[in-house]
Amino acid sequence: xxxxxxxxxxxxxxxxxxxxxxxxxxxxxxxxxxxxxxxxxxxxxxxxxxxxxxxxxxxxxxxxxxxxxxxxxxxxxxxxxxxxxxxxxxxxxxxxxxxxxxxxxxxxxxxxxxxxxxxxxxxxxxxxxxxxxxxxxxxxxxxxxxxxxxxxxxxxxxxxxxxxxxxxxxxxxxxxxxxxxxxxxxxxxxxxxxxxxxxxxxxxxxxxxxxxxxxxxxxxxxxxxxxxxxx
Numbered sequence: 001x002x003x004x005x006x007x008x009x010x011x012x013x014x015x016x017x018x019x020x021x022x023x024x025x026x027x028x029x030x031x032x033x034x035x036x037x038x039x040x041x042x043x044x045x046x047x048x049x050x051x052x053x054x055x056x057x058x059x060x061x062x063x064x065x066x067x068x069x070x071x072x073x074x075x076x077x078x079x080x081x082x083x084x085x086x087x088x089x090x091x092x093x094x095x096x097x098x099x100x101x102x103x104x105x106x107x108x109x110x111x112x113x114x115x116x117x118x119x120x121x122x123x124x125x126x127x128x129x130x131x132x133x134x135x136x137x138x139x140x141x142x143x144x145x146x147x148x149x150x151x152x153x154x155x156x157x158x159x160x161x162x163x164x165x166x167x168x169x170x171x172x173x174x175x176x177x178x179x180x181x182x183x184x185x186x187x188x189x190x191x192x193x194x195x196x197x198x199x200x201x202x203x204x205x206x207x208x209x210x211x212x213x214x215x216x217x218x219x220x221x222x223x224x225x226x227x228x229x230x231x
Contacts, residue, residue: 030067033059038080047077078139079157081132083090084124085146087117092153103166107216108209110157111183114150115208118187119201122202125191129184158216167216179215183208 037059041050052073056063070076095113100106118125132143155176161167186208190198198204 008072024086027069030061030065032071034061034066034076035080035083037061038076039123039127042077042080042131043121043126047127047135067101074135077127077132077135078142079133081128081139082142083144084128085150087124088114088128089149089153091116092150092157097158102211103161103216104209106161106166107158107212108206110154110161111209111212112205114154115183115187115205119204122191125187129188130191147177154180161216167213175215179212182211205225 034055037055038050041055041058052063052066055073056066056077056116066076070079091113095110118128132139134140152178158167186204190204199207
C-alpha cells in the first residue's frame with residue numbers, strides 16, 4: 001500500500017546497511033508496517049484515540065525508529081491519507097477508460113470503482129472521510145487539494161462518457177465539487193450506520209449512479225431495469 005520511497009545515494013558511495021539490511025529497504029519495510037498499523041488503529045479506534053506508541057507497538061517498530069521516519073503523528077496520518085487517495089484516483093482512471101454500454105452502466109462502473117476501496121475496507125473510508133477532518137490547518141489545506149483532485153478525476157471520467165455519446169454533459173467546477181461532497185456524505189452516513197440497517201452495497205452504488213446520471217443529462221439512457229438494479 002505505501003508508496004515506494006526511493007533513497008538516492010551519492011555517486012561512488014556504498015549502500016548503508018543496518019543489521020545486514022540495506023537502510024533504504026529497511027525504511028520502506030518499516031513505513032509499510034506503520035501504514036498497516038495506522039490504518040487498523042485510525043480506522044477502528046480513531047486517530048485522536050491512538051498514540052504513536054500504540055501504532056509502534058502494533059507495527060513492531062520502536063518509537064525511535066518512528067521519529068527517524070516522521071516528524072510527528074500527524075505526518076503519518078497525512079501520508080496514509082495521501083496514499084489511500086492515490087489508490088482511489090487510480091481506480092477512477094481505470095474505470096473511466098473502459099465505460100459500460102450505456103449511461104447508467106458507465107456511471108455505475110465509475111462510482112463502484114471510486115468507492116470500491118472504501119466499501120471493501122471501511123477502515124479506509126473512516127480514515128479518508130472522518131479521521132482527517134479538523135486535525136490542523138495544514139491537513140485541511142491538503143484535504144481541500146485532494147478533493148479537487150478527486151473532482152478533476154471524476155470530471156475526466158465523465159468527459160469520456162460525453163465524448164462517447166453516453167451523456168450530454170459533464171459537471172464542471174462547482175458542480176463536480178458538489179457531486180463529490182454529496183457522495184462523501186453518503187459514504188460517511190453509510191459507514192456510521194450499523195451494518196444490519198444498511199441497504200445492500202449494490203443498491204447503494206446504484207442509487208449514487210442514478211443521481212449522477214440525472215445530473216449529467218443521461219436520464220433518457222437509464223432503462224427501467226437499470227433503475228431497479230441493486231434494489
